[in-house]
Amino acid sequence: MVAIPKTQTAATVPKLGGGVVFKHDYPVPQPGHNEILAKILYSGVCQSDLHTQAGTAMSADGSYIRNVKLPHVGGHEGIGRIVALGPGVTEDIKIGSYVGVPFIARVCRRCNYCLAAKEQYCAKQLNHLHHRDGSFQEYIVIGADYLAVLPDDIDPVVMGPILCAGVTTYKAVKNANVKAGDSVVVVGAGGGLGHLAVQYALAQGAIVYGVDGGAEKGEFLKSYGIHGYIDFTNTPDVVAKVKELTNGGADAAIVVANNQKAYAQAAEMLTIGGTLNCVGLPPDKVYLQTTVATIALRALNITGNLVGSLKECLEAVEFVRRGVVKPKVVVRPFEDLPKIYEELVRGEVLGRIVLKIAKDE
Numbered sequence: 001m002v003a004i005p006k007t008q009t010a011a012t013v014p015k016l017g018g019g020v021v022f023k024h025d026y027p028v029p030q031p032g033h034n035e036i037l038a039k040i041l042y043s044g045v046c047q048s049d050l051h052t053q054a055g056t057a058m059s060a061d062g063s064y065i066r067n068v069k070l071p072h073v074g075g076h077e078g079i080g081r082i083v084a085l086g087p088g089v090t091e092d093i094k095i096g097s098y099v100g101v102p103f104i105a106r107v108c109r110r111c112n113y114c115l116a117a118k119e120q121y122c123a124k125q126l127n128h129l130h131h132r133d134g135s136f137q138e139y140i141v142i143g144a145d146y147l148a149v150l151p152d153d154i155d156p157v158v159m160g161p162i163l164c165a166g167v168t169t170y171k172a173v174k175n176a177n178v179k180a181g182d183s184v185v186v187v188g189a190g191g192g193l194g195h196l197a198v199q200y201a202l203a204q205g206a207i208v209y210g211v212d213g214g215a216e217k218g219e220f221l222k223s224y225g226i227h228g229y230i231d232f233t234n235t236p237d238v239v240a241k242v243k244e245l246t247n248g249g250a251d252a253a254i255v256v257a258n259n260q261k262a263y264a265q266a267a268e269m270l271t272i273g274g275t276l277n278c279v280g281l282p283p284d285k286v287y288l289q290t291t292v293a294t295i296a297l298r299a300l301n302i303t304g305n306l307v308g309s310l311k312e313c314l315e316a317v318e319f320v321r322r323g324v325v326k327p328k329v330v331v332r333p334f335e336d337l338p339k340i341y342e343e344l345v346r347g348e349v350l351g352r353i354v355l356k357i358a359k360d361e
């Protein structure tokens with residue numbers, strides 16, 4: 001039995017937009033009925049963490065998300081180990097197992113979305129971003145009825161980002177109905193989401209092209225076997241280049257970059273009947289600039305998704321466990337979080353940053 005302390009270190013945000021304050025006397029939560037306590041080993045850092053703590057995250061109706069539990073503790077790409085069970089937890093859940101801390105924390109399990117395995121849209125959901133403390137702390141309580149128990153043979157260092165970035169891009173590839181031989185363009189291919197979207201599309205047998213800026217990202221993506229790289233810093237007409245490479249237009253465009261410019265031309269890259277999948281969430285109100293005529297006359301599909309179901313999350317994990325998808329992670333100390341937010345704002349991050357939270361013992 002591991003001794004569980006009464007207090008822990010947590011990266012708190014007392015006021016949205018006011019920055020991160022590390023608390024070393026933050027209470028360790030106690031698992032209640034049918035809950036488990038996990039010790040967090042690693043956690044990825046997501047753009048949604050950045051925007052939520054800054055008060056610049058946008059909701060589906062176009063308003064800023066301000067209804068956030070305070071102090072806010074972010075983190076929804078956590079990998080932990082179960083260290084204690086509350087009363088009533090069934091025997092199949094074992095102390096010592098790896099467990100994920102994904103975006104969704106709890107769902108009702110009875111509404112139409114829950115019953116259709118689209119539980120991420122459950123109106124009664126609680127998540128690890130707005131309602132409950134996430135994985136930027138050493139210990140977390142999670143309900144045992146909605147638990148991402150992970151196989152024992154995973155690498156906990158690389159798996160965190162799959163719980164948000166990975167499942168989101170895996171689902172984007174699924175939404176686009178990508179089949180072997182289809183051409184897929186990933187816009188923003190070199191970042192935390194992008195390099196995973198590239199690999200999930202490659203895993204389906206697609207011909208994958210990446211759009212991003214700079215030679216370094218191109219070399220990085222070539223190491224994954226991408227079929228072509230379009231450097232927007234030295235390509236005068238990105239749309240024309242995509243059309244040239246794909247013989248008239250791509251079957252799918254997955255936009256993971258989160259700025260107006262990335263979305264402006266994305267639909268123009270598509271072939272007849274092609275699919276645009278919107279993944280990257282801009283911090284401001286950003287509109288697609290595609291004309292209705294283009295969408296109608298070119299029979300385009302426009303899709304989006306909020307992460308994926310727990311089942312899809314575990315499918316995305318399986319690709320990584322089998323070594324088909326290899327997340328590029330840079331492990332940094334927990335206390336670097338404020339610095340990492342600044343680096344994310346400047347777009348300096350290649351792959352995904354993972355914080356080392358607590359010691360595994």
Ligand SMILES: [Zn+2]
Pocket residue numbers: 046047048049076103164165
């Ligand atoms: Zn996220």
Ligand SMILES: [Zn+2]
Pocket residue numbers: 107108109110111112113114119122123124125
């Ligand atoms: Zn529900």
